[in-house]
Amino acid sequence: MRLNNKKPNDRVAVALVLCFCVVAIASIFTMRSNFSQLDLDSDDNINIAQKEDQQKEDFEQNVVNPIPTVDSTTSKPDAADDQVKDDRKSTTSFKVPLEGQISKQFSVEVPIYSPTLDQYVVHTGIDIQAPADTQVLAAGDGTVTKVYNDDKYGFTIEISHGDGIVTKYSNLSTTKMVEEGDVVKKGQTISGVGSSALFESLEAPHLHFEVLKDGVAIDPSDYIR
Ligand SMILES: [Zn+2]
Numbered sequence: 001m002r003l004n005n006k007k008p009n010d011r012v013a014v015a016l017v018l019c020f021c022v023v024a025i026a027s028i029f030t031m032r033s034n035f036s037q038l039d040l041d042s043d044d045n046i047n048i049a050q051k052e053d054q055q056k057e058d059f060e061q062n063v064v065n066p067i068p069t070v071d072s073t074t075s076k077p078d079a080a081d082d083q084v085k086d087d088r089k090s091t092t093s094f095k096v097p098l099e100g101q102i103s104k105q106f107s108v109e110v111p112i113y114s115p116t117l118d119q120y121v122v123h124t125g126i127d128i129q130a131p132a133d134t135q136v137l138a139a140g141d142g143t144v145t146k147v148y149n150d151d152k153y154g155f156t157i158e159i160s161h162g163d164g165i166v167t168k169y170s171n172l173s174t175t176k177m178v179e180e181g182d183v184v185k186k187g188q189t190i191s192g193v194g195s196s197a198l199f200e201s202l203e204a205p206h207l208h209f210e211v212l213k214d215g216v217a218i219d220p221s222d223y224i225r
Helices: 002-064 066-091
Strands: 101-104 107-114 119-123 126-129 135-137 142-150 154-160 165-172 189-192 206-213 216-218
Touching: 142 165, 154 189, 165 189
Parallel strands: none
Antiparallel strands: 101 126, 107 119, 126 206, 135 189, 142 154, 154 165, 165 206, 206 216
């Protein structure tokens, strides 16, 4: 009877042990996988830390990189300044072709009122007022390239100074002072103040003076010293 009674108890005990073993093994596997997950997490943390460091380095490199461009940009204005200086050098020899008051400024972007035309028009030169027949002088050394009677601006003389720069004198009293092909010196008399410009005939006697760079009218005020 005892044996018979013991046998079921032993079976239960064995079953309990087996169950315990299964649970123990299962828990070990679970813990291992958790540990490996933790390892992976720690690896990820390291990777993230490394990435952050890399990003920091990249950022620092990005911050460092622009510094040479700062040097290059500081050198650019110098080059621009040199260009401006060169331009000034080439124009410092220009002198006022006529002493007098500027009665109309250069204005190619904003139209200004023309009493003669009774409308607002652009003005591609400056008007210097002076009594009729006051001597008009060459602004610089050069060659007279054109002498003609312009439909709008009357008696006109053009002088080429090289480097694509041409001075243009209009509303003159006569074209007989110099001729095409003449080599003129700075300050040499080329004509006199008149009222021959149809477009400015209602305005007091004056010289309509233009400076052209490569055929484009520019402000003579910037070129006269
Ligand atoms: Zn004018």
